[in-house]
Amino acid sequence: MTVRIDLLPKTKYVMPGHSACAGCGMMIGLKVLGMALGEEAVLSIPASCASVVQGLSPKSGVALPILNVPFAAAASVATGMSEAFRRLGVKGRAVVWAGDGGTADIGFAAVSAAAERNSDVLYIMYDNEAYMNTGIQRSGSTPHYAWTTTTPAGKRENKKDVALIMLAHNVPYVATASIAYPQDFYRKIKRAADIPGFRFIHLFAPCPPGWQHDPSLTVEVARKAVETGVFILWEYDNGELRLNPPSSALVDKSRRKPLVEYLKLQGRYAHLSEDQIKQMEEEIDRKWQFLLRFAQAARPRA
Secondary structure, three states: OOOOHHHOOOOOOEOOOOOOOOOOHHHHHHHHHHHHHHHHEEEEEOOOHHHHOOOOOOOOOEOOOEEEOOOOOHHHHHHHHHHHHHHHOOOOEEEEEEEOHHHHHOOHHHHHHHHHHOOOOEEEEEEOOOEOOOOOEOOOOOOOOOOEOOEOOOOOOOOOOHHHHHHOOOOOEEEEEEOOOHHHHHHHHHHHHOOOOOEEEEEEOOOHHHHOOOHHHHHHHHHHHHHOOOOOOEEEEOOEEEEOOOHHHHOOHHHOOOOHHHHOOOHHHOOOOHHHHHHHHHHHHHHHHHHHHHHHHHOOOO
């Protein structure tokens, strides 16, 4: 299903007055979430950029019900909210809006527990690939060789693939999305909202200060990540895994753009050598091969 951008709801849920950085990818994603679910969404937000950019009390730049919670507690709090909605007969959707630090690292135990219980929660991890709010420290989701303040020579470890880890929990719905493709993200939120149980969406959301790119290039950086094969758009829906456009057209590697088109836009990769870039290309190829094999294995039998 293709969502026409001119048919998306026009009500705004991200308002003037928030204090996000110019070009913040996370806030682009939050706008789409508001359009998709409206005020039925009650957000559980752990310590993160999202918890501090809302604006000063008693007013807020985000027109959605929000409960700001401790770093490791977002999935647990959302589980409680969901159960309260069910018992009280209240119309509401428990949504976690959390960064990679609060998901891949500090909050991971609670995320895994909620997935194992199949709690009726929609969990969205906006991934800016580091602890941006506290000074650009590396997280488990920081990519190999990326600069952060705690990896000044480049991170030595590979990026943790949280979406695949969630898929291994045997939950009904897991997807990846990008702020460069808002219709795809919107459709995936709407689809996830129709499914009971634990649902997880990994949203790719560039951060201009942390990635060291011009704020005007946020969407372009996110688009290049998909076009070069760095970030793959896919969806696991009740036992079937499939790639989504434009990633589905990039199975043919010759159709992907050169990796350097993505890397050159960001200062966090300015230190890379040719050998390191080649190694990153090989890592991307291995990820594609693994995901394609998994998609084949997950395909329903006739």
